[in-house]
Amino acid sequence: MYENLLPRFLRYVKTETRSDETSQTTPSTQTQVDFAHVLKKELEELGLSDVFYNEKNGFVIGTLPSNTEKKVRSIGFIAHMDTADFNAVGVNPQIIENYDGESTIILDSNEQYTLNIKDFPNLKNYKDHTLITTDGSTLLGADDKAGIAEIMTAMEILIKNPMIPHGEIKVAFGPDEEIGVGADKFDVEQFNVDFAYTVDGGPLGELQYETFSAAQATISIQGKNVHPGTAKDTMINALQLAIDFHNQLPADEVPEKTEGYEGFFHLLVLNGNPEEATMSYIIRDHDREKFAARKAKIMEIQENLNRRFDHPRVKVTMYDQYYNMREVIEKDMSIVELAKQAMMELAIEPVIEPVRGGTDGSKISYLGIPTPNLFAGGENMHGRFEFVSLQVMEKAVDVIVKIAELNTNS
Numbered sequence: 032m033y034e035n036l037l038p039r040f041l042r043y044v045k046t047e048t049r050s051d052e053t054s055q056t057t058p059s060t061q062t063q064v065d066f067a068h069v070l071k072k073e074l075e076e077l078g079l080s081d082v083f084y085n086e087k088n089g090f091v092i093g094t095l096p097s098n099t100e101k102k103v104r105s106i107g108f109i110a111h112m113d114t115a116d117f118n119a120v121g122v123n124p125q126i127i128e129n130y131d132g133e134s135t136i137i138l139d140s141n142e143q144y145t146l147n148i149k150d151f152p153n154l155k156n157y158k159d160h161t162l163i164t165t166d167g168s169t170l171l172g173a174d175d176k177a178g179i180a181e182i183m184t185a186m187e188i189l190i191k192n193p194m195i196p197h198g199e200i201k202v203a204f205g206p207d208e209e210i211g212v213g214a215d216k217f218d219v220e221q222f223n224v225d226f227a228y229t230v231d232g233g234p235l236g237e238l239q240y241e242t243f244s245a246a247q248a249t250i251s252i253q254g255k256n257v258h259p260g261t262a263k264d265t266m267i268n269a270l271q272l273a274i275d276f277h278n279q280l281p282a283d284e285v286p287e288k289t290e291g292y293e294g295f296f297h298l299l300v301l302n303g304n305p306e307e308a309t310m311s312y313i314i315r316d317h318d319r320e321k322f323a324a325r326k327a328k329i330m331e332i333q334e335n336l337n338r339r340f341d342h343p344r345v346k347v348t349m350y351d352q353y354y355n356m357r358e359v360i361e362k363d364m365s366i367v368e369l370a371k372q373a374m375m376e377l378a379i380e381p382v383i384e385p386v387r388g389g390t391d392g393s394k395i396s397y398l399g400i401p402t403p404n405l406f407a408g409g410e411n412m413h414g415r416f417e418f419v420s421l422q423v424m425e426k427a428v429d430v431i432v433k434i435a436e437l438n439t440n441s
């Protein structure tokens with residue numbers, strides 16, 4: 032039943048599709064366009080209908096028509112084609128069968144990089160599993176090619192097993208998730224489903240419907256540089272203003288000191304000289320009011336600092352990036368319940384935790400399609416230590432099939 036899952040996954044990860052933040056095109060890289068066409072062909076060969084590539088937003092979409100007389104809600108499954116900001120040229124997956132759950136896995140021939148229990152205690156969860164790792168020189172790209180392979184395989188299973196009832200299902204594979212812009216141009220009119228899931232989470236059981244709300248602030252500071260020997264009461268050092276700005280933020284509300292539902296201000300960029308300086312922050316919180324308070328704090332500091340001078344020297348430019356999808360999804364928790372029930376029927380313990388980040392679903396939910404996130408299986412994503420278990424990928428396929436089936440009971 033899963034015979035095509037592993038070959039499919041290996042084929043995808045060997046195809047380089049890294050996104051590029053500096054690019055102005057959609058998708059950001061040609062390799063993603065090429066991969067989209069490969070996926071389009073594969074969806075057609077599997078027998079999905081209305082398969083097309085939308086060149087405006089870089090999404091490949093396909094439809095599996097309903098096979099039941101019942102009127103049931105339509106479901107979407109979404110995964111992303113691009114890989115994170117790490118070498119992805121020449122991905123050479125290693126397959127470790129029947130992993131014993133404790134021994135050290137050597138990734139590269141120089142034995143410089145290893146997966147070991149001390150650094151990665153999560154390896155213990157994979158006794159008797161088949162693990163797919165890197166060769167130490169690249170990332171793996173299970174994020175999110177595991178998601179694509181799982182959705183593709185679930186569609187294959189539904190097509191080959193017509194006795195499994197399901198309503199209309201749409202699948203979408205999109206670009207540029209890792210650079211945070213992929214879903215900005217998502218076309219909800221075209222992907223016209225009642226609700227959807229991204230298949231882009233981590234280990235077995237992950238089910239996520241809360242994300243951060245997110246903003247970015249850029250602070251431009253204009254100083255007044257004079258000779259330091261005669262600077263008394265004249266010089267305004269832009270770097271000192273930047274330090275003062277930062278010191279007015281709560282020192283403990285930073286990524287390295289927060290977890291769970293705790294939000295933060297993260298100083299990303301600090302550049303400058305006495306004449307001028309620039310700072311850039313990302314602002315994150317799950318709670319909408321606390322999120323608003325954080326943004327107000329940034330504006331308040333701007334006012335405080337500017338009050339020292341006869342004309343403003345600190346200028347904040349701030350914009351919202353995405354919002355916590357919970358506000359949308361809470362209106363109809365049956366979508367989360369459906370995924371939970373599917374997992375429970377498959378003896379998978381649902382692991383429901385807030386995401387300390389965003390997903391494509393954060394944006395798509397606000398565009399009108401409630402879209403929680405399901406596990407895809409990857410561990411240690413975005414680097415050379417990334418790996419995935421074949422058995423967990425099979426479970427993810429099962430969950431997709433089971434969601435489609437259980438949805439016909441509602």
Ligand SMILES: [Zn+2]
Binds near residue numbers: 111174208231
């Ligand atoms: Zn991802």
